[in-house]
Amino acid sequence: MSAQTLYDKLWQSHVVRSETDGTALLYIDRHLVHEVTSPQAFEGLRLHNRPLWRTGSILATADHNVPTRPVKEIADPVSRLQVTTLDQNCAANGITEFAMGDPRQGIVHVIGPEQGATLPGMTVVCGDSHTSTHGAFAALAMGIGTSEVEHVMATQCLISKKAKAMLVRVEGDLRPSVTAKDVALAVIGHIGTAGGTGYAIEFAGSAIRSLSMEGRMTLCNMAIEAGARNGMVAADETTFAYLKGRPYAPRDTEWQAALAVWNTLHSDVGAVFDREVEIDAAGIEPLVTWGTSPEMVASVSGRVPDPAQEADPVRRQGIEKALAYMGLQANTPITDIRIDKVFIGSCTNSRIEDLRAAADVVRGRRIAGNIKLALVVPGSGLVKSQAEREGLHQVFLDAGFEWRNPGCSMCLGMNDDRLSPGERCASTSNRNFEGRQGAGGRTHLVSPQMAAAAALAGHFVDIRSL
Amino acid sequence: MKKFQVVDGLVAPLDRSNVDTDAIIPKQFLKSIQRAGFGPNLFDAWRYLDQGEPGQDPASRRPNPDFVLNQPRYAGASILLARENFGCGSSREHAPWALEDFGFRAVLAPSFADIFHNNCFKNGMLPITLPEAVIDSLFSRVDATSGYRLQVDLAAQEVRTPDGEVHGFAIDPFRKYCMLEGLDDIGLTLRHADDIRAFEAARQAAQPWLFHGARP
Numbered sequence: 001m002s003a004q005t006l007y008d009k010l011w012q013s014h015v016v017r018s019e020t021d022g023t024a025l026l027y028i029d030r031h032l033v034h035e036v037t038s039p040q041a042f043e044g045l046r047l048h049n050r051p052l053w054r055t056g057s058i059l060a061t062a063d064h065n066v067p068t069r070p071v072k073e074i075a076d077p078v079s080r081l082q083v084t085t086l087d088q089n090c091a092a093n094g095i096t097e098f099a100m101g102d103p104r105q106g107i108v109h110v111i112g113p114e115q116g117a118t119l120p121g122m123t124v125v126c127g128d129s130h131t132s133t134h135g136a137f138a139a140l141a142m143g144i145g146t147s148e149v150e151h152v153m154a155t156q157c158l159i160s161k162k163a164k165a166m167l168v169r170v171e172g173d174l175r176p177s178v179t180a181k182d183v184a185l186a187v188i189g190h191i192g193t194a195g196g197t198g199y200a201i202e203f204a205g206s207a208i209r210s211l212s213m214e215g216r217m218t219l220c221n222m223a224i225e226a227g228a229r230n231g232m233v234a235a236d237e238t239t240f241a242y243l244k245g246r247p248y249a250p251r252d253t254e255w256q257a258a259l260a261v262w263n264t265l266h267s268d269v270g271a272v273f274d275r276e277v278e279i280d281a282a283g284i285e286p287l288v289t290w291g292t293s294p295e296m297v298a299s300v301s302g303r304v305p306d307p308a309q310e311a312d313p314v315r316r317q318g319i320e321k322a323l324a325y326m327g328l329q330a331n332t333p334i335t336d337i338r339i340d341k342v343f344i345g346s347c348t349n350s351r352i353e354d355l356r357a358a359a360d361v362v363r364g365r366r367i368a369g370n371i372k373l374a375l376v377v378p379g380s381g382l383v384k385s386q387a388e389r390e391g392l393h394q395v396f397l398d399a400g401f402e403w404r405n406p407g408c409s410m411c412l413g414m415n416d417d418r419l420s421p422g423e424r425c426a427s428t429s430n431r432n433f434e435g436r437q438g439a440g441g442r443t444h445l446v447s448p449q450m451a452a453a454a455a456l457a458g459h460f461v462d463i464r465s466l
Numbered sequence: 467m468k469k470f471q472v473v474d475g476l477v478a479p480l481d482r483s484n485v486d487t488d489a490i491i492p493k494q495f496l497k498s499i500q501r502a503g504f505g506p507n508l509f510d511a512w513r514y515l516d517q518g519e520p521g522q523d524p525a526s527r528r529p530n531p532d533f534v535l536n537q538p539r540y541a542g543a544s545i546l547l548a549r550e551n552f553g554c555g556s557s558r559e560h561a562p563w564a565l566e567d568f569g570f571r572a573v574l575a576p577s578f579a580d581i582f583h584n585n586c587f588k589n590g591m592l593p594i595t596l597p598e599a600v601i602d603s604l605f606s607r608v609d610a611t612s613g614y615r616l617q618v619d620l621a622a623q624e625v626r627t628p629d630g631e632v633h634g635f636a637i638d639p640f641r642k643y644c645m646l647e648g649l650d651d652i653g654l655t656l657r658h659a660d661d662i663r664a665f666e667a668a669r670q671a672a673q674p675w676l677f678h679g680a681r682p
């Protein structure tokens with residue numbers, strides 16, 4: 001057999017049948033479900049009197065709407081209805097749900113891996129674009145819409161067509177203070193937010209292999225911001241060590257059998273990709289987005305771009321619109337940008353390693369006087385309790401941060417955590433779209449370390465200078 | 467799903483690239499557990515001067531006169547002309563639901579984000595990819611001609627202009643078939659239930675750990 005990419009292997013092993021035009025019925029191993037994109041799917045099944053195909057494949061949690069302050073009940077009746085609808089749908093169908101109040105509840109993309117419910121070689125879907133996160137485990141993971149959620153619930157399959165394969169190779173050593181988040185932003189800055197459209201991206205190279213699972217998840221999480229529905233990383237010892245002993249992971253003799261399969265989950269030598277991109281790890285700097293698209297990114301030591309320097313009229317207009325929305329002047333040094341709020345959380349950067357990294361910056365210091373709110377929102381109840389065992393919550397609280405309960409929180413502000421019009425935020429989330437964190441809010445995407453440092457200084461700082 | 471055969475409609479231009487699904491339908495409206503009723507909040511943050519919240523009476527809102535869809539000449543448009551990477555970002559199917567509820571049946575752009583593109587087909591909304599140059603020229607014509615209409619013919623895979631130009635477009639045969647007939651693809655997939663069961667049984671035998679739940 002000719003050399004295959006990891007994507008080829010994952011795709012091929014899930015094809016139930018395929019049509020002559022390449023449309024395939026792809027078998028789905030794991031289906032993650034949350035409250036926002038599932039109610040209409042359950043309703044559709046009920047209307048057609050269709051049963052769920054395999055209830056055991058589903059793991060559900062409420063994350064987008066949940067309050068991050070300790071409350072018994074969600075105050076907003078519309079949010080509450082959505083969450084209780086999920087509870088009822090799960091109960092009625094015998095689906096495992098980590099509901100509000102369960103110590104394992106959290107952001108769907110944090111809890112799947114944490115439980116070992118995301119395993120190498122799986123297909124993983126969720127009605128959420130950041131499902132690409134799970135590709136960090138050499139899984140074929142993709143976000144789907146609500147009609148597809150219903151389709152997978154009813155048939156355990158997805159109708160799909162194979163994408164092209166892209167290899168993003170990052171070779172060399174990342175410099176100190178440069179994180180997986182910076183790698184993700186560097187890739188998006190390089191290929192653009194539509195650069196990955198129609199592709200499945202495999203991240204490879206020595207810099208990727210040296211990332212922890214948390215780092216790989218951060219990177220794959222943002223594959224969708226480069227337009228790619230899937231991001232993935234080959235399985236290796238780091239993957240296996242992370243999974244061992246997790247509740248859904250295989251054990252004993254099954255663990256050995258699984259390893260034999262998982263050890264094949266990498267691209268073969270000589271495998272051909274439709275596109276290859278090479279990035280020098282040593283050239284990546286700590287990055288900050290200045291605009292309203294994740295590709296609008298600059299080094300922390302750089303400046304806000306000048307639209308007058310852009311020759312392409314559509315791009316120039318894009319920069320002008322973004323600067324107007326962001327309330328920024330061309331050529332302003334990034335480190336002169338003062339911020340109002342700080343958000344450390346989201347499925348991109350709310351895992352234990354992220355919180356440790358931020359706490360290391362914060363330890364023993366205080367947030368600046370102009371910071372109205374600095375939030376730390378752990379990705380799951382288990383991340384939260386782990387952090388508390390390590391005393392990280394105290395580090396944040398002593399510095400003036402708020403320490404909250406798990407959920408999506410100010411990543412998109414469907415609960416009470418949001419920006420007010422004109423407020424500027426250093427955020428570890430993944431989208432800086434207009435109004436994403438609250439109507440009129442201005443988002444700068446950064447790593448946890450950079451967000452922590454910005455909270456202390458009241459403006460962006462080059463963490464390499466600390 | 468509504469059948470899509472020929473749509474002859476007024477064209478509204480949305481001249482910006484990377485229009486994301488957060489902009490198409492902002493998050494506060496995703497709290498609905500219904501599939502309909504999103505049209506009044508399509509492009510909410512651009513379309514109104516006041517802040518949109520679920521449950522408002524649309525008549526009480528303050529429309530933004532500068533936003534293109536509020537201009538009387540585009541009232542009743544059923545074809546949206548857009549720029550590159552339309553529908554990027556969140557996977558929310560509420561985006562095509564909102565476009566459809568507003569009255570759009572087709573979106574023409576040089577490129578679409580993958581998930582949005584997929585979601586459109588499930589809702590009788592036709593995303594049509596045309597070359598950048600064609601889109602550019604359509605933008606100038608829509609701008610210059612009040613009441614500019616296009617005809618979209620799915621069976622023929624053609625977009626026809628009033629002056630007789632014809633632009634062909636590509637579409638997967640399976641998707642085309644489902645759209646033309648207004649078919650529910652779950653029903654179609656379930657015709658292959660035996661294949662799925664056989665595949666599943668073999669997979670479970672070979673890799674049983676993929677089928678376990680949590681153990682204490």
Ligand code: SF4
Pocket residue numbers: 063064107108109128130346347348407408411412429430
């Ligand atoms: S944390 Fe943000 S990006 Fe992630 S699932 Fe929640 S809302 Fe989506």
